[in-house]
Amino acid sequence: MHPSELLSALLDGELSERERTQVNEHLATCSACGDELNGLHFARAAVRSLPLLELPAGSRPAEEELGDVVHMTRRPPVWVAAAAAAILALFVGMATILAPPTTLEVRLDQLSDQYGARTSLEPAITPRTPVPVLERVAGPIE
Numbered sequence: 001m002h003p004s005e006l007l008s009a010l011l012d013g014e015l016s017e018r019e020r021t022q023v024n025e026h027l028a029t030c031s032a033c034g035d036e037l038n039g040l041h042f043a044r045a046a047v048r049s050l051p052l053l054e055l056p057a058g059s060r061p062a063e064e065e066l067g068d069v070v071h072m073t074r075r076p077p078v079w080v081a082a083a084a085a086a087i088l089a090l091f092v093g094m095a096t097i098l099a100p101p102t103t104l105e106v107r108l109d110q111l112s113d114q115y116g117a118r119t120s121l122e123p124a125i126t127p128r129t130p131v132p133v134l135e136r137v138a139g140p141i142e
Contacts, residue, residue, distance in 0.1 A: 002030065007037050011044060 003023050009015050010023050027034050 002026075002033055004033070004036060007033065007040055010037070011040055 003026055006015060006019060006023050010020060015023065027037060
């Protein structure tokens with residue numbers, strides 16, 4: 001395994017003693033990683049040798065103008081909303097499963113009293129005379 005991602009950390013002194021020892025042992029045997037480390041040294045030295053540039057006057061806002069800057073608030077990541085929805089769905093599901101069953105007792109005479117009386121008072125609905133089942137299927141019986 002080539003420790004390419006650790007070479008920059010080696011240059012910056014960010015590796016633990018164990019990691020530094022492992023990377024140095026690998027560099028002793030791998031010329032490709034040694035070349036990569038030399039390239040990182042060169043790039044680092046080139047960047048550090050660049051002159052510091054001063055900003056021209058007027059390109060930077062005055063201190064009193066910075067007080068009016070509106071700082072943006074960071075929105076929570078999408079996974080927070082997804083996790084909240086999942087937890088809500090879990091609670092609703094558990095409440096549905098664990099809720100005691102409700103029995104609805106309906107008696108036919110109550111339905112007839114409640115709705116039969118109501119339909120008989122409506123002018124659009126006229127009571128029908130019951131037709132025997134055989135007449136509906138086979139026609140009138142003679």
